[in-house]
Amino acid sequence: MESLIQEFGFLEVDEISIPEQKLTDDLFEVERQLDKDVEVISQKPVSYLGDSWKRLKKNRGAIIGLVLIIIIIFLALAGPYMNSHEFDEQNLKISNLPPKVPALEHVPFLGLDGKDIEGQDTYAVKNVDGYYWFGTDNLGRDVWTRVWEGTRISLYIAFLAALLDLLIGVTYGSISAYYGGKIDNVMQRIIEVLIGVPNLIVIILLILVLQPGIVSITLAMVITGWVNMARIIRGQVLKLKGQEFVLASRTLGAGDTRLIWRHLIPNSIGPIIITTMFTIPTAIFTEAFLSFIGLGLQPPIASLGTIVNDGFELIQIYPHMLMFSSIIISLIMISFNLLGDGLRDAFDPKMRK
Amino acid sequence: MDKILSVKNLSVSFDTYAGVVQAVRNVSFDLDKGETLAIVGESGSGKSVMSKSLMGLIPQPPGKIDGEYIQYKNENILSFSKGKLRKLRGSEISIVFQDPMTSLNPTMTVKNQIIEGILTHNRISKKKAVARAIELLGLVGIHEPEKRINQYPHQFSGGMQQRVVIAMALACDPEILIADEPTTALDVTVQAQVIDLFKKIQKERGTSIVFITHDLGVVANIADRVAVMYAGKIVEIGKVEEIFYNPSHPYTKGLLKAMPNLRDSNSRLMSIPGSPPNLMHPPAGDAFALRNKAPLKIDFLYHPPMFKVTDTHEAATWLLHEKVGQEVENEIEDILLTEEEEKESVDQKVLGNKLLEVTDLKQHFNAGQNNEVRAVDGVSFEIYEGETFGLVGESGCGKSTTGRNLVNLYEATGGEIYFKGERLAKKNKVELHKQIQMIFQDPYSSLNPRWTVADIIAEGMDIHGLYKSEKERRKKVEDLLETVGLNPEHATRYPHEFSGGQRQRIGIARALAVEPEFIVADEPISALDVSIQAQVINLLNKLQKEQGLTYLFIAHDLSMVKHISDRVGVMYQGRMVEIAPSDELYENPLHPYTQSLLGAIPVPDPNSEKTRKKFKDVTWEKTGVEGEMREVFPDHFVSCTEEELEMYRKKGAFELVDS
Incomplete structure (x- = not known):
């Protein structure tokens, strides 16, 4: 038996192509020594997350997003220490220098050769030694250091806001849906009131009261931001709580805590991650917007929004200041959106077009 | 008879992220004019995909259709352009899907949905199309079609909706009607009516019907010929009597024995062990060999060709090869008989408190x-x-x-x-x-x-604290898995890795x-x-x-x-x-509702299905719900009024004397 399989197993057996002489008599006997464990599962074990990761890997956009996010986070952490400049180190003598990068300065069309828009080599004129990779701003601060310092603070605010959104939203949403009835009714009305009040007004009022700063901006965003998460989780839990595995757990005598923490929330993990992935770029944008209109972080603290604001004033003469910070904001937003999209497909293959 | 459709070596595969699934593998068959061909198989056997590919309804990609030809009226459907396929659909070949709720558009009136097809394929006025739609609704047995045609799908009951879907499918007088599990979503009594409707349509219009189902009772009721599909292949095809009374393939035999019979009560069901193979890596030989209780050695090496049993009956099993001698046949019979005897020991149950x-x-x-x-x-x-x-x-x-x-x-x-x-x-x-x-x-x-x-099964034990140590918990889970016939090594797997039957057994273990x-x-x-x-x-x-x-x-x-x-x-x-x-x-059965239920069950036996009369025509007028439960005979309670009780008793006594 074994040898026969080895001998012929590779043949692509088609009905017509089996030569008569291969159908020997001994083949037409009942096979008895078969290891007949028909219940055996041949595939390798895969967990839910492992399976989702496998699907995510096939999505090129999501992987590009993921790689970009990792690079940006790495630079946000390490970037400010890559040269010897401090983010708040001012030197008016070297203000408004265009970017100049070693090696790349010899490639003319990149514009990283230290020449300003009139083609003048500012570095030579101002008699500056060394390189400022992203140039300097109007106070002579190194833009490279400031951009990554700002990215770090922006990301910090975004992650913190997303995390708080998640905690409040998941708790509120699951309680509202799980207990249902009157509790759900009251909790949903509260959400509707919160949605009814314009976001910007709440944020502006809050910042006026609390003084601008990292904590107050984060709080201002969270105070209305969790509503979205709560609604999504509520929908999930409502859908899940009628499923038979939840009923089965109830017939086994499981209590509320067990049902919520062991059954309902683990099964909502997909939408939770996806919503968070979309909350982060929104938070970064909101922070940048607030800083841009002057309600955000105050100098000398850098954030992507404040750098854009600084650069905006000099956009026509020194475009480099605005350019780098805007590119970073765009990259962050695009990559989080790409990853979020990919995660949605990976967690819920049915959603795929 | 004339062939209307002839399929040769049709294959359909799907490219999924995990690999290529070969849903249909080298299927060949003919459909005669005016016949009903039933295609039976388990879920995932490729029956639905196969029938959809007949009219090019497989999305490509991810699907891929290969084959020599699907010949319809001297033309090869496989070589049709998209536009030509569109003309074919509805007017020449049309399809009825399983769930009438999802195959009707809830925001369109029934009228608009029916005339949509008519107007697409025929150059007639809207007025004429509406007249035709009304006629169709009448044909499928909807009362007052003039009134109901302006209603929306949700205003019809499930059975009525399915009738509307059938009317839509018939709108352009197709030559072939494909019915993809049209009765699975319906209740038995409604199912019986819909099956009768299909029979009537076929008789009156001579439409050829491809009827896909997993229910052998329905097959016995409606089919002229039957094709049994397993793992993407047709393993046996023949006239309905031949399949039911003289099955040749071990899978067909197993299926027929796995069905309970309404008439004889005590025979144990013969189960087919295991579950269908993964079509991503279909086995080399006979796909059924692993689940066969008495396979031949050759079953594991080569896929069997179609052997002729009679002119109309073919089966793909090596058992029909000339080299299978009497000895081997006896041996197989022995194996199957011992299996049956093991299950035969039914004790009379003694009822407790x-x-x-x-x-x-x-x-x-x-x-x-x-x-x-x-x-x-x-x-x-x-x-x-x-x-x-x-x-x-x-x-x-x-x-x-x-x-x-x-x-x-x-x-x-x-x-x-x-x-x-x-x-x-x-x-x-x-x-x-x-x-x-x-x-x-x-x-x-x-x-x-x-x-x-392991966690799923142990949940009850976790809640009630029924074990002392982690070791005891694992031991208990493994014992339970063994009790329900699953491999204890699979305790660390996740549910989605199991088949439906295995999952149900995990539920039992829990x-x-x-x-x-x-x-x-x-x-x-x-x-x-x-x-x-x-x-x-x-x-x-x-x-x-x-x-x-x-x-x-x-x-x-x-x-x-x-x-x-x-x-x-x-x-x-x-x-x-x-x-x-x-x-x-x-x-x-005494209550008219019970009688109508029993009359509606299709029995997996073509002859009795054709001659059966008892309770077949009982339709209950839905009275008697207000009655009380009364004991008519010992242990036999019926909801009825005093008068009905007397009537039942008299009738029962009369029948006793009669027999």
Whole structure:
């Protein structure tokens, strides 16, 4: 038996192509020594997350997003220490220098050769030694250091806001849906009131009261931001709580805590991650917007929004200041959106077009 | 007869992220003019995909259709352009899908949906098209078609919706009608009407019908010829009598033995072990070899070609090769017989004490705006220790709600449930959840997808603290897996890695983990394939014998209920209409509703299906719901009035004398 399989197993057996002489008599006997464990599962074990990761890997956009996010986070952490400049180190003598990068300065069309828009080599004129990779701003601060310092603070605010959104939203949403009835009714009305009040007004009022700063901006965003998460989780839990595995757990005598923490929330993990992935770029944008209109972080603290604001004033003469910070904001937003999209497909293959 | 459609070496594959799935592999068959060809197979056998590919309905990509030809009227459909295919669909070949709810557009009136097809394919005025639509609705048996044509789909009942779908399919007078499980979503009585409609259409218009189903009873009822599909291939094809009375392929034989028979009661079901192969890596030889109880050596090496049994009957099994001698045939017979004998030992059950008593149970749901749904409206019955009480009825009759009341998932609106003489509502909840357990219907949603099988099974033990150490927990889980016939090594796997039947057995193991005395099985097999149903039923029977369990078995499949139950209760619109020992109920149903239910069940036997008269024409006028439960004969209760009671008794006495 074994040898026969080895001998012929590779043949692509088609009905017509089996030569008569291969159908020997001994083949037409009942096979008895078969290891007949028909219940055996041949595939390798895969967990839910492992399976989702496998699907995510096939999505090129999501992987590009993921790689970009990792690079940006790495630079946000390490970037400010890559040269010897401090983010708040001012030197008016070297203000408004265009970017100049070693090696790349010899490639003319990149514009990283230290020449300003009139083609003048500012570095030579101002008699500056060394390189400022992203140039300097109007106070002579190194833009490279400031951009990554700002990215770090922006990301910090975004992650913190997303995390708080998640905690409040998941708790509120699951309680509202799980207990249902009157509790759900009251909790949903509260959400509707919160949605009814314009976001910007709440944020502006809050910042006026609390003084601008990292904590107050984060709080201002969270105070209305969790509503979205709560609604999504509520929908999930409502859908899940009628499923038979939840009923089965109830017939086994499981209590509320067990049902919520062991059954309902683990099964909502997909939408939770996806919503968070979309909350982060929104938070970064909101922070940048607030800083841009002057309600955000105050100098000398850098954030992507404040750098854009600084650069905006000099956009026509020194475009480099605005350019780098805007590119970073765009990259962050695009990559989080790409990853979020990919995660949605990976967690819920049915959603795929 | 003339061939109208001829398929040669058709293959369909799908490119998924995990690999290429070969859903249909080298299928060849002919369809004659004016015949009904039934295609039978389990889910995933490729029957639906195959029929959809006949009219190019497979999305490409990810699908891919290969083959020599699909010949229709001297043309090869495989070489058709998109535009030509579109002309073909609806006007020449049309299709009826399984679920009428999703195949009708809820925002369009029935009229617009029917004339849409007519206007696309014919150059006629809208007025004429509407007239034609009305005519069609009349044909499919909808009363007052002129009025109802302006209604929306939700204003029709399920059976009526399916009739509308059939009318749509017939709108352009197609030559071939493909019906993809058209009755699976319907109740038995409605199913019988729809099947009759298909027969009528075929008779009156000579349409060729390709009827896809997994229900052998329906096949026996409607088909002229049958093709049995397994793992993407046709393994046997022939006239309906040939397939049912002289099956050649081991799979066909197994399927027929796995079906319970309404008429003879005590034969055990023969289960087919295992589950269908993964079509991503189909086995080299006969795909069924691994599940075959007596395979040949060659089955594992080469795929068998189609052998002719008679002119009209072909089967793909090496058993038909000339080299298979009498000796081998005898040997195979021996193996199968010993198997059957092992299962034959059925003991007569001795009924114990009253375990559960339900009196006047009511469960009303508030549907808002003073709209109350009376799901269960005064149901009373008793269940004795060690018996299986079957509860049957059509969808929405309240049978599942009753079951859920018993495990305390709902708080009853009225009435009392006594378990071992104690009021259920007063009982200690912890104790209660240990003593009464439930098995659920849908094996795909009844297991938490994020948990390993070990955690799922051990959940009850975790909650009630039924083990002392991690080691004991693992040991118990492994024992339970073995009890339900699963490999203990799979305890660390996740539910999605198991097939439907295996998942259902995991659900049973979970219920058994707390060592209950009474199990409510809520349609435990209705989501499973025929060959798998028998596995679960046999397992439930085995457990009952070994552990002395008591079951409440809820189902809509009357033949399965009869097979497993000792006594059966029939429910209709939240009320019990008849309770009797199962043989008595099937021999001598008294309530007209029970009679109409029994008359509607298709029997997997073509001859009796053609000659059957008993109860076939009983249609119940839906009276008598207001009656009370009265004992007509010993242990045989019927909901009726005083006068009806007298009538039943007289009739019964008369029949006794008669026989």
